Amino acid sequence: MLSLRKRAWISGGVSALVAVTVGTLLLYSFLNQKVLDRFDSTLADRHTQIVVALSNVPDDPDGLGDLIFDPAYQTPLSGRYWQVVGPDGQIYASASLLDGTLPVPQTGSGKLTLTDAESTELDQVRIAHQVITLEDGSEWSVAVAESRADLVAERAETRRSLIVAFALVAVLGLASTILQTAAIARPLDKLRRDVAHRWESEEALDGKDYPEEVAPLVGDINTLLARNRDIVGRSRRQAADLAHALKTPSAILRNELSALAGKGRATDKALDALDRLDAQLGRSLARIRMSNTGETTFARTDLSNSVNRFSRMFAAMAKRDGKELSTVCEPNLTIRVDAQDIEEVLGNLLDNALKWCRRAISMTARRVSQGIELTIEDDGPGIAEKDRNAALQSGRRLDTSTPGTGLGLAIAIDLLKAYDATLELDASQTLGGLAVRIVLPRQLVR
Known part of the structure; x- marks a missing residue:
């Protein structure tokens, strides 16, 4: 699903483009008509x-050219022409027509009419005609x-000017949409950051810091x-209390078995079963913590300090x-993972490595x-390589000659999955044994 910001960008951009397109078409149609009206007005004046001029020389129409002072009428095929047809059918015309005639209607009207016409000699012209x-x-x-x-040239120039002007308006409209969306979404971004910060600081959000729609x-x-913090805290405390409560009877059983072993009794199977019980309980408690961690916690852990301390x-x-x-260890490695x-x-992982290494x-x-x-x-x-997947499975032990439960890697994988981190097994290029590689994703790095 699209974010609110993208929705606003898309809807605002589409609205702006539609408005600009419709506005361009309407304004172009209006200006196009205005250009034609101005052209026709000038033609009517001529x-x-x-x-x-004709009313001044009705008896001598040949003198019309002397009364009309426009050089374009004297220039051959200049694009500006006049033509007068007398009652006897005699044609009087401007010198610019040369031997041509204007394609006027055969039957005239007492009202001025303006029409487009085309002739072989004159190409396309617009004619104002009246009887x-x-x-x-x-x-x-x-x-x-x-x-x-x-x-045509004036209309083309008008079209180009409109395109440039409305393209600029479209750019400004889109920029305005982006800025407006950013301004509207800013309180939501602030709320998101504040929620993460308040989880860590356990402070309540103040509704007065946000618009009334968000309050x-x-x-x-x-x-x-508050409810989630209480649930997470209570669950983790219960897991810790349960672990503490189980350690005492487990230690008592282990001491009793050790005492029996000192008296020559066979306790190997019982100790092995107790080891597995402790490991399974440890994994179950880790899973309880895992279900209340990962994305639900915003704790910060100084990984550099933990690595150096365990080292x-x-x-x-x-x-x-x-x-x-x-x-x-690089300094200042801080992660959003529970310590x-x-x-x-x-x-x-270090316990496994210490158990299986020879010297280093x-x-x-x-x-x-x-x-x-x-x-x-x-x-x-x-x-x-063929056994690595099996080694990552719960409780699988590839070698039973060394004491252990085989759950160390499984517990580590469970905890890492809660944070979308990965664990891989590989061959060590420097020491020749096993290499366990953990990658904590960038969203966990603080």
């Missing part, structure tokens, strides 16, 4: 000039013609934020076993084009 009756009762056919070339929505969002802790553990952990979640992922582990955290990449490598036996 016709009147010929009639006045007049002088004081002596004689009837004369008087016609004045003007080439349509000037009319009712602000109240609903405040209620929803120091696991480096000490590795040193006791005669192993070594090296870490390279407990990302640290549980780090703990599980390396951990790197850096920015990449996709977001932030976190890689943990070891020099252990690794995992064959």
Whole structure:
């Protein structure tokens, strides 16, 4: 579904273009008629000039040319012509006609008529024609013609001017639509940013900071934020309380089994079952946290600090076993992930690497084009490419010679999926063992 901003842009743009197109057509039609009216008015004035001149020399029509002072009438085929036909059918015409005649109607009218005509000699012309009756009762056919070339040129110039003017109006209209949409959408953008900030700061939104149309929505969002914050907080506290409550009986059982083992009793199966029970409970609790995390949390975590802290802790553990952990971490890596979640992922992956490596582990955290990449490598036996998908499945163990439940990777994957992060298994190019690569997408990088 289109966003409100895109809807406004599209509807505003279409409306502006339709208005400009209709306006252009209407104004062009109006101006086109105005140009024709002005052309006809000038033609009518010239016709009147010929009639006045004829009324002064009704007995000597040959002298008409001397009474009309317009050089265009003397220039051959200049585009401006006059023609008078006497009662006896004798034709008197301007020198510009040469030997041609104007194509006037055979039957005249006492009213001035303006028509378009075309002849072989004169091309397209517009003619003003009228049959007049002088004081002596004689009837004369008087016609004045003007080439349509000037009319066509003026109309073309008007059309070009209109196109340029309305193109500018269209651009201004579209720009105005974009600016207006941005101004209208600004309160909604502010509301979106404020919701994210208020989730972190646990402050209520103030309806007075928004337009009155948005104010009712602000109240609903405040209620929803408070309710969601309470649900998320309560769920995570319950998961933490449950984990704490289960640790005590699990520790008691483990101590009892250890005591029985000290007396020579076989407790391997019971300890293995208890390990699996602890791992399954841990994964279930992680899933509870996962269902109340991801996009519902706006917590900030200093990933650089978490990586360096876990590096120091696991480096000490590795040193006791005669192993070594090296870490390279870019500073100021901040992510929108709950600290407990990302640290549980780090703990599980580093615990697996420490368990399977021979001598060395390396951990790197850096920015990449996709977001932030976190890689943990070891020099252990690794995992064959054909077995990597099976290793990512819940509880699958490819080698049972080393103690464990096989759920460490599964728990890490569950938590990472909640944030749309990815985990991949590959061969280490530097240490030769397994490389576990995590990519936290750009939307999680703060």
